Amino acid sequence: xxxxxxxxxxxxxxxxxxxxxxxxxxxxxxxxxxxxxxxxxxxxxxxxxxxxxxxxxxxxxxxxxxxxxxxxxxxxxxxxxxxxxxxxxxxxxxxxxxxxxxxxxxxxxxxxxxxxxxxxxxxxxxxxxxxxxxxxxxxxxxxxxxxxxxxxxxxxxxxxxxxxxxxxxxxxxxxxxxxxxxxxxxxxxxxxxxxxxxxxxxxxxxxxxxxxxxxxxxxxxxxxxxxxxxxxxxxxxxxxxxxxxxxxxxxxxxxxxxxxxxxxxxxxxxxxxxxxxxxxxxxxxxxxxxxxxxxxxxxxxxxxxxxxxxxxxxxxxxxxxxxxxxxxxxx
Numbered sequence: 001x002x003x004x005x006x007x008x009x010x011x012x013x014x015x016x017x018x019x020x021x022x023x024x025x026x027x028x029x030x031x032x033x034x035x036x037x038x039x040x041x042x043x044x045x046x047x048x049x050x051x052x053x054x055x056x057x058x059x060x061x062x063x064x065x066x067x068x069x070x071x072x073x074x075x076x077x078x079x080x081x082x083x084x085x086x087x088x089x090x091x092x093x094x095x096x097x098x099x100x101x102x103x104x105x106x107x108x109x110x111x112x113x114x115x116x117x118x119x120x121x122x123x124x125x126x127x128x129x130x131x132x133x134x135x136x137x138x139x140x141x142x143x144x145x146x147x148x149x150x151x152x153x154x155x156x157x158x159x160x161x162x163x164x165x166x167x168x169x170x171x172x173x174x175x176x177x178x179x180x181x182x183x184x185x186x187x188x189x190x191x192x193x194x195x196x197x198x199x200x201x202x203x204x205x206x207x208x209x210x211x212x213x214x215x216x217x218x219x220x221x222x223x224x225x226x227x228x229x230x231x232x233x234x235x236x237x238x239x240x241x242x243x244x245x246x247x248x249x250x251x252x253x254x255x256x257x258x259x260x261x262x263x264x265x266x267x268x269x270x271x272x273x274x275x276x277x278x279x280x281x282x283x284x285x286x287x288x289x290x291x292x293x294x295x296x297x298x299x300x301x302x303x304x305x306x307x308x309x310x311x312x313x314x315x316x317x318x319x320x321x322x323x324x325x326x327x328x329x330x331x
Contacts, residue, residue, distance in 0.1 A: 017052050025049075114144050121153055130161045169195065169205045176212065185216045220249040231261065236269050270296070274305050281312075286320035 026049060029042025117140055124133035134157055141150035172195040179188035192208035199205040223246040230239040243262055250258065273296050280289035293309040293316065300306050 017048075021048055021052075023049070114140070114146075117144075121157075125157060125160055128161075128164060130157060133157045165199055165202050165205075169199060169202055172205070173208070176208065180212065180215055183219070185212070188212050189216075216249075220246070223249065231265070236265060236272065239265050240269060266300070270300050270303060270305055273299075277309065281316070284319075286316055290316055290320060 023045075025041060025045030027045070029039070029045045032041050033039050117136060121133050121136045121140070124130075124136060134154060137150050137153040137157065140153060141147050172191065176188050176191050176195075179185075179191065189209060189212050192212045195205045196208050223242055227239060227242040227246060230242055243258075243265065247255070273292055277289055277292040277296065280286075280292055290313070293313055296303075296309050297306045297313075
């Protein structure tokens with residue numbers, strides 16, 4: 001801020017007043033007094049001369065004080081004005097830096113941002129977040145313009161996703177095979193549906209529920225064929241064993257159609273057991289007779305044969321215990 005004195009000085013008016021007002025009034029007053037016309041004009045001239053003479057130095061003193069005060073103010077505001085000029089320079093510099101375009105900033109930090117994006121893509125791959133990794137690969141192409149690197153990253157992501165899918169589907173198929181071998185068809189089918197929903201784009205996983213159901217149907221058909229073959233060979237025990245395995249697979253209509261052959265099988269089995277039981281009793285093979293009797297009562301509990309065997313069992317057990325006692329030497 002420059003030193004300035006914008007207030008004008010009015011001291012020049014006092015000489016003018018003294019010369020053109022006070023002095024003429026005194027002269028006129030002397031003339032009037034000399035001619036006997038009164039002393040009023042002379043008194044007025046003297047008073048005005050005294051007033052002008054007293055006010056003149058007073059005004060000079062006030063102007064000097066004003067100039068001194070203005071000087072102090074200028075001395076005080078000088079450093080402040082210099083500091084404000086420095087801040088103005090800094091603000092202009094900041095304003096110019098803010099005018100740098102976003103594109104210029106991208107160019108300035110291009111390498112750092114690109115390396116950060118690469119690391120982010122590989123972190124998403126390690127986390128198996130394939131969609132996020134593909135989105136970042138698209139940013140590599142759209143933001144930085146690296147089409148070849150983006151294409152290479154997409155290929156890498158797809159390869160790792162395919163490998164992870166094959167591994168997961170393979171493990172799932174292994175678990176389903178164990179359930180199928182254990183004939184736990186409902187559990188196997190549930191796991192197949194779960195795997196197909198988890199990997200809907202994988203053809204092998206998509207076809208798993210149909211494959212499990214087809215394996216169940218094939219197994220059922222194999223059991224029916226084995227049962228028919230056992231009947232044709234008159235393998236009663238084998239037929240009954242296969243029939244027990246086949247029972248969970250049969251619909252009510254199929255079970256009704258097989259009821260008569262199954263009844264004949266159990267009847268023949270019961271007759272065979274009764275014959276073996278009778279022969280074992282006749283030959284005093286008590287241990288074998290007891291085992292056959294237990295089997296008849298267990299497998300055919302509601303038949304007449306089971307009632308008869310149950311009545312004979314106490315006597316058979318008593319004879320069996322007596323047969324096992326050692327002979328007593330004569331006295």
